[in-house]
Amino acid sequence: MEDAEALAQRALDQFDGLIAQGGGLRPRAGQRAMAACVATALAHGAPGQVAADGQGPRRLAVVEAGTGVGKSLAYLVPAITVALQRGTRVVVSTATVALQEQLVRQDLPALAARLPTPFRFALAKGRGRYVCRLKLERWLGDPHGADAGEGDDDLLAPLDATGAAARLAWLHARADDLAHGRWDGELDSLPQPPEPAWWAAVAADAASCSARHCPLYGGCVYFERRKELVGAQVIVVNHDLLLATLGTRQLPEPDQCLLVLDEAHHLPATALAQWSCRTGLTRLAWIDQLSSRMLRVAQEVECDAVADVPEAAAQLRAALQELARLAVQTWGGALRHGEEPLRVRWPLGRVPDGWEAPLRQGGQAAETLLAALRALGAALRGAMREQPEEARRLAQLYAQLGTLAPRLEATSDTVRWLAHVPEPGQPPLAKWLTLVPPAAGGDGSVRVVAHASPIQPGALLRARLWPQVRAAVLTSATLTGGGGRFDFFLREAGLADDADVSTLAVESPFDHARQGELVLAGVTADPRDLPAYQQAVQQALLRDLPGVRQGALVLFTSRAHLRQVAQALPPELRERVLVQGELPRAQLLQRHRERVGAGQPSILFGLQSFGEGLDLPGALCADLFITKLPFAPPDDPVGEARAEWLRASGRDPFLELVVPATALRLQQWVGRALRSEDDRARIVCYDPRLTATGYGRMMLAGLPPFARRVVVQGARVPAAAPEVEA
Known part of the structure; x- marks a missing residue:
């Protein structure tokens, strides 16, 4: 087998040869540096060669590639070359289904037409x-x-x-x-x-x-779609699916493939969402449905594993009802008809008095039901094998049980996690309840949902993903927050102090000072005074948006603020504005493109999901307005629990977590402005903290080196930024 150094060089030569073909491709020093890093990491890692002690050749490269580097090509060519030579496969994981489809419908077909060695690729969805x-x-x-x-x-x-x-x-x-x-x-x-x-x-x-x-x-x-994966050398997945299928063999296992994690900055949040759980403590009719169906199926397949099912179902129902009663008794007095749901988080994850016994009873009952359900499933599968003429009817019974199985599994997990007490020195779980007030015309009852979640994504990934990975690349345009240091991302991703990890930061090829202008137009109101601040930003937008001549994007951190501003627009300006949620995303963007293509001004109002992954090249985003620094919502229960634990440990969660995360998010938002080396754009930020606070100036220093202009507070932002010489 070709040694690692020779294989890495072969992969890089393949990349150089592709670029030399031209056809719209041109040499970029940053892109080649990234390709060399990817080739080295994947060639030196060795899927399938894990020793008994878990050791063996292992390499992980973490690469920040600024907008415009062309990171897809820089990782695809080396990865495919190494995989074909080694007889293994490449799993490319990205953040969303939309990005998956872009790779499969655009990037990979174009690459397959150019590379000398044929390869097959497929899209995997959940x-x-x-x-x-x-x-x-x-x-x-x-x-x-x-x-x-x-x-x-x-x-x-x-x-x-x-x-x-x-x-x-x-x-x-x-x-x-x-x-x-x-x-x-x-x-x-x-x-x-x-x-x-x-x-x-x-x-x-x-x-x-x-x-x-x-x-x-x-x-x-x-x-039928899964059959397409069998012969594919490249399989494109998303982070949710990758984490959800670990150990299930639905995808190539991480120790048997080359792994590329694109948009890797999403991985920590995806891990928390994937491994959290929730269950309803009210609306418990499903327990009786499950019990009766289990008993009926047991008679059909002559399975004797259900003797304890009626008692266990009654115990589970009684336990959940008691937990709901305790919740309503303690916190329900604050609920009013027609109001928003109330969320109650347990400080430091400590179980309130009186909850231990019903949690223990509920956990035991759920485990009894799960064991019986697994036995019934095995009996049904056996009956289908032995009685093919009854397969349709038996499969329907299987589906009826299976429809309720996830609720039982979620209940078991949630009750167990709510009762969990961490070892000394270990972080607690985030635990909280959602109480929904009675609906008008309803039965007058309060609905209660219990939630539990880990608070450290790095620990989850370090335990469940990275020990299996032998060769991987993690990449994104925003991994350092602009400061050149990967510390925050490596901690969040569970890769801090991992000896097999190397890092590389590749700058964007854009001439930011010539192509773009950052206008610092901080309003006079203090963002901590939310009503006053939102009113000040609204006035600034009403003043500045009439100056938009092409395409513009306005990013909000609050749906309520977005709607407030949209409702305040005069009719002639409202006609130019397209609001996220009023139409399906694809239709909204198509209408925006049509307007700009016809020479008309068009303004998109969007939230966080429009601040990432939205590709609006050229005139489609000639103006970008940032209404507020994109701090995470202050009422996020997992973030609250983590901050609480850090404070209890003598650490500063604002500087350790909030500021780095916001800096990365701000970089993503600003990245919507320039999408190619020919673009010109103006970015306007109304948040005064960007220049008035130390952490804001740190975020500002991490942004690309746009030409900057400070606008006197209250003054109109000029309709078009003049081109600035570098």
Whole structure:
């Protein structure tokens, strides 16, 4: 086998050869430096060569590649070259399905047409993005008896008669589209995103899937897509799917492939979301449904594992009811009809008095039910093998049990985590409750949901992901916060002090001082006085937005503030504004492109999701307005719990966590302005903290070196920034 140094050189030569072909590609020193780093890391790591003690060749490269470097090409060419030579595969993980599809529909086809050695690539999505034909059949055959998943989300009201009828009509339409080839069964190919409850009714999921035992397996959309993965050398996934499938063999395991994590700055937050849990303490009819179905199935397959099910179900219901009673008794007095839900976090994750016994009872009962459920599932699969003529009916029974299985698993996990007491010196879990006030016209009851989550993403990733990884690249445009130091990201990602990790920061090729201007137009109001600050920013926008001549993006940190400003716009200005959420994202952006293409001004109002991953080149974002520094929401319970623990440990959470995270987010927002070396843009920031505070000046120093202009507070920002010589 070719040694690592020679293989790394071969991969870099392949990259150089591709660039030399031209065809729109041109040499960039930063891109080549990144390609060399990727080639070295992946060639020296050795998937599949882990010794018994867990040691072996292992390399991880962390690369910050500024906007415009061309990082996709810089990691794809070396990774594919090394994989083909080593006879392994590349798993590319990115932040969202939209970014996955960009790689599969644009970047990889273009690359496959240019590389001398052919390769295959495929897109992998989670089961829940595909329709389950068996569920769809069941709903259409018996819409009143197929309500196993009704009310799974305890923060959503159940469907009324009108909503149920609309859902059934939608399901009939989808079944017809599927039957006549007008729809391929994927959520992402629907022209309009459906209501979450409608899709949840028929979405595929592992718990209710009998796989090869299903009578509709031959036409299963999910498994047909999975066949595409078998012969693919490059598989494109997202971070959620990567973490959710660890150890399941649905994807190549991390120790058997080359791993590329694009948009890696999202990985820590994804890990926290993936490994958190929640369950409803009210709306417990599902427990009785599960118990009765388990008993009925046990009779069908002659399984004797359900003897304790009725008692365990009663105990679980009683325990959850007691927990809900304690919650309402302690905190329900603060609830009022029509108000927002109340969230109550347990300080330092400590269990309140009186909660230990019901938590213990609920945990034991849930474990008893899970054990019986697993035994029933095995018995049903066996019966399907032995009685193929009964497969359809048995698969429906399996699906009925499986629809409720995730609720039981979530309840078991949440109750266990709520009762968890950390070892001395270890961080607590974040634990909190959501109390939803009675709805008008409802039964007058308060709904209660319990939540639990780890607070340190680095510890999760260090325990569950990195020990399996032998060769990986983590990359993003924002990993250092502009200060050149990777410390914060490495801690958050669980890679601090890892001897196998190397880092590289590659600057953007843009001439920021010539191409862009940063206008520091801080308003006079103090951001801590939220009403006054929002009013001041609103006045500034009403003053400055009429000067927009091409495309503009206005980024808000609050949906309420966004709506407030949108409602205050005069009619002639409101006609130019497109507000996130008023149309599906694709339609909104298409309308924006059409307006700008026709020479008309068009202004997008957006939130955090528009501040990242939104590609608006050229005139589509000639002006970028930042209404407020993008601090995380102050009421995030996981962030609150982590800050509380750090303070209790004598540390400063604001400087240690909040400022670095905000600096990275601000870099992402500013990155919407320039997307190519030909772009020109103006960035306007109204937050006075960027220049008036020490941490703000630190964030400012980490931004690209745009030409800067300070506008006297209250003065109009000029309609167009003059081109500034470098």
